[in-house]
Amino acid sequence: MKLPSHGSNPSHVYRNLNLQVPAALTDFSVNINPLGPPAFIRENWENYFQYIEDYPDPHARELIHSISLKEQLPEEMILAGNGAAQLIFLLGEMLRGEEVLIVEPAFSEYKEALRAFGAAISSLVLDERTGWDLDDRIFPAMRGKKAVFLCSPNNPTGKMYSRDMMLQVINAAAEAGTFIICDEAFLDFAEHAPSFAPYITRYPNIIVLKSVTKMYSLAGLRLGYVLAAPPIAAKLLAKQPHWSVNALAQVIGASCMEDSTHASKTRNYVSEERIRVTSELRKTGFTVYPSSVNFYLIDAPQKEGLYRFLLKKGIVARHTENFNGLDGDYLRFSVKTEEENDLLVHALKEWKTC
Ligand SMILES: Cc1ncc(COP(=O)(O)O)c(C=O)c1O
Missing domain, CATH: 3.40.640.10 (Type I PLP-dependent aspartate aminotransferase-like (Major domain))
Structure with a gap:
């Protein structure tokens, strides 16, 4: 399987695996803040123009x-x-x-x-x-x-x-x-x-x-x-x-x-969402490994099977093929917004029952 060596860039994954890109995609392979950039950036956007x-x-x-x-x-x-x-x-x-x-x-x-x-x-x-x-x-x-x-x-x-x-x-x-x-x-x-x-x-x-x-x-x-x-x-x-x-x-x-407020708001959000989503996933029978940050690993039964199943549903996980010691036996997901995390829980429940 020809996979990218990093998260992000989902269209590359679909192209390499000869899969049709679904109309809606949620990228769980990239580990950035689910709340996005701090508000001051958008508020000052006009002002930043002078710097280019x-x-x-x-x-x-x-x-x-x-x-x-x-x-x-x-x-x-x-x-x-x-x-x-x-x-x-x-x-x-x-x-x-x-x-x-x-x-x-x-x-x-x-x-x-x-x-x-x-x-x-x-x-x-x-x-x-x-x-x-x-x-x-x-x-x-x-x-x-x-x-x-x-x-x-x-x-x-x-x-x-x-x-x-x-x-x-x-x-x-x-x-x-x-x-x-x-x-x-x-x-x-x-x-x-x-x-x-x-x-x-x-x-x-x-x-x-x-x-x-x-x-x-x-x-x-x-x-x-x-x-x-x-x-x-x-x-x-x-x-x-x-x-x-x-x-x-x-x-x-x-x-x-x-800044300290964006960071502390994010930390609280990520921590609450990680606890919620990982406990939901454990209930469905997945092994979810403890994490202190904005992403976590789960076991990946059938390795590529689960990865492809999720891709077809528009959910992009981070494969672990190129991590020494993980060798594709796990998938990594970032903690995203509540709505997005629910999509993931739903899809993983479906995998367990199909
Ligand atoms: C552990 C680690 N260090 C460094 C980097 C690079 O971060 P940056 O976007 O600042 O280049 C990454 C990016 O994913 C990372 O995961």
Whole structure:
């Protein structure tokens, strides 16, 4: 089966599988805020027009200043990028030819970026029996590595590693001179989530990745940032193409950094909907795995069978064929609006009874 390596872009999925695109589609494969972008963006849309004509500030100074206030870290520890995806590639370049560990299952771009720059990649594959939690196997696995990619809360499992375990890993890595790259792209969606950004001043081997596209529904606009010790941030900046962050992303991103209401409203909504929809699905007999964020995994009986059944009903799940350790045995769904989540529950009930 020829499937895309990411969520989103549903028409690509239908084309590849030779399926007719239904009149109505609901895309559960993309993990962005179900409430959409914050209201201020639409309200100020006319005003943003002025920013498209000139080149953006190549140093994104106002944006960096806003990030610095939000994260309570100095500006020289921040690099903004064209989505976290661009920053992953800059990290890949920094790790050219090095030995790097990826804790999997994980976002596929880590491997893509590391491969592009000839890193020697190894994997620690977590498994379902421990709820995909981080365990002591990480310590021998990271021995001799230049860096470790860790995603918490994890995409695709939704698992958030404990602060204690992460700190043990960070400590061991600091002694060995290993970078710990913590991808916190989905942290904003989780309640009581430990960010490792405040620890960078004490442990300069921590590099934190943030995405603004998920919480603020700006996947098309593109914005992410990295928080790292000043020499690392400077090294990454030196490799970044000029004007990577467009003018609209700079001005809108700066306003997002001042927001707290959209984020907290979203967190509450997502948490309530996730609890509701996952309990409905469990009642229908699916195994639904616990998640701390805006997506979750279910078991996928007959693998491709269920995926295709849903596609024919206009429901696009995220297949898990290209996640090491999941291998297509699960499907991932984002938490969407109540109405959309009900469509999914209905379709999955139908699958169980047909
Ligand atoms: C774990 C993770 N990190 C980073 C990214 C990239 O996000 P961005 O849209 O900011 O490039 C994604 C996108 O899906 C992701 O899932």
